[in-house]
Amino acid sequence: MKNFGKKVKFTLNLDPKLELVKERHKFIPDGYKAVLIIYADFELAWAWRYSKFMESSVLYAEKLAITERNNIPTILDVCSEFNIPITWATVGHLFLNSCIREQNLVHNDVKRIGYFENDFWSYKNGDWYDTDPAGNVSNNPEWYCPDLIKMIKNNAVKHEIGCHTFSHIDCTDKNCKSDVFDSEILKCKELASDAGISLKSFVHPAHTIGNLSGLVKHGFTSYRTDFDNILGYPRKFEDKLWEFKSTWEFVCFDDWSVKYHIYRYSEILKRSMKNNTNCVFWFHPSINPKFICEIMPSIFRFFNDNSDKVFITTASAYAEYLNSNGL
Numbered sequence: 010m011k012n013f014g015k016k017v018k019f020t021l022n023l024d025p026k027l028e029l030v031k032e033r034h035k036f037i038p039d040g041y042k043a044v045l046i047i048y049a050d051f052e053l054a055w056a057w058r059y060s061k062f063m064e065s066s067v068l069y070a071e072k073l074a075i076t077e078r079n080n081i082p083t084i085l086d087v088c089s090e091f092n093i094p095i096t097w098a099t100v101g102h103l104f105l106n107s108c109i110r111e112q113n114l115v116h117n118d119v120k121r122i123g124y125f126e127n128d129f130w131s132y133k134n135g136d137w138y139d140t141d142p143a144g145n146v147s148n149n150p151e152w153y154c155p156d157l158i159k160m161i162k163n164n165a166v167k168h169e170i171g172c173h174t175f176s177h178i179d180c181t182d183k184n185c186k187s188d189v190f191d192s193e194i195l196k197c198k199e200l201a202s203d204a205g206i207s208l209k210s211f212v213h214p215a216h217t218i219g220n221l222s223g224l225v226k227h228g229f230t231s232y233r234t235d236f237d238n239i240l241g242y243p244r245k246f247e248d249k250l251w252e253f254k255s256t257w258e259f260v261c262f263d264d265w266s267v268k269y270h271i272y273r274y275s276e277i278l279k280r281s282m283k284n285n286t287n288c289v290f291w292f293h294p295s296i297n298p299k300f301i302c303e304i305m306p307s308i309f310r311f312f313n314d315n316s317d318k319v320f321i322t323t324a325s326a327y328a329e330y331l332n333s334n335g336l
């Protein structure tokens with residue numbers, strides 16, 4: 010019964026919430042009824058290191074990283090089959106083949122975030138990179154993956170590689186000073202550029218929204234928020250940076266059937282088409298493989314079947330569309 014309430018709210022049309030704005034049609038390209046963007050928050054072991062919810066957070070993080078590694082080629086196959094692009098919000102460290110510890114520190118060139126605690130993480134002692142193995146992709150595949158980034162970049166589907174900070178920091182203005190943020194982002198841009206990638210789309214780790222002026226300064230065109238589950242419209246910060254609002258996360262609940270998951274995500278896109286909104290899904294590629302094998306193919310088929318009515322795109326391509334239309 011644990012997720013039953015979510016079903017009720019969904020049936021009553023209370024979740025996702027429908028946003029009403031004037032001139033809503035200007036956000037939807039001519040000839041289309043909705044805009045669909047799907048993000049993957051791509052982080053391997055970096056996200057859960059300082060989790061407050063478990064004792065062995067590093068072991069848990071490494072276990073998730075291996076699941077994520079195993080899932081990504083299958084996710085890419087499903088995307089190819091149904092021509093669905095994903096915006097991969099990628100932790101910058103994953104671009105590396107290896108790194109080394111010198112005088113007890115790794116990444117001396119990246120400024121450290123100070124000690125902090127938020128709703129998810131508690132970082133109270135040691136160095137931020139203490140769990141960094143200072144190894145390489147063969148021995149420590151949980152912490153590095155230029156191989157997967159290459160696989161995404163070279164895929165026939167036009168995926169996008171976006172940015173999720175270098176080391177999955179809390180980006181709030183309260184916990185992250187602008188010089189730390191700049192240092193993380195410059196490191197990401199340097200590594201991405203070496204891989205022939207220009208970073209345009211950003212996702213704050215755990216939606217720790219902050220340092221927005223920093224994003225503008227570093228040339229990002231959009232970021233994603235998750236203040237609520239919204240079928241709505243983009244909003245502009247400082248006339249330069251687009252905010253895309255999350256609609257729902259891809260989840261795999263034990264107490265929901267495969268059939269219900271498929272129904273629900275298809276129905277969300279139907280509501281988006283009916284109301285001419287953006288539909289922004291996001292997920293962790295470390296999700297239960299059952300989702301990827303049994304649910305994702307059916308919902309991606311449904312998305313693709315509607316591709317004449319839904320502008321299915323990446324975050325940067327949609328920001329480009331908005332900017333080129335003077336919005």
Ligand SMILES: [Zn+2]
Pocket residue numbers: 102107108109115116141142143
């Ligand atoms: Zn490292």
Ligand SMILES: [Zn+2]
Pocket residue numbers: 050051052056173177213214215
């Ligand atoms: Zn994350």
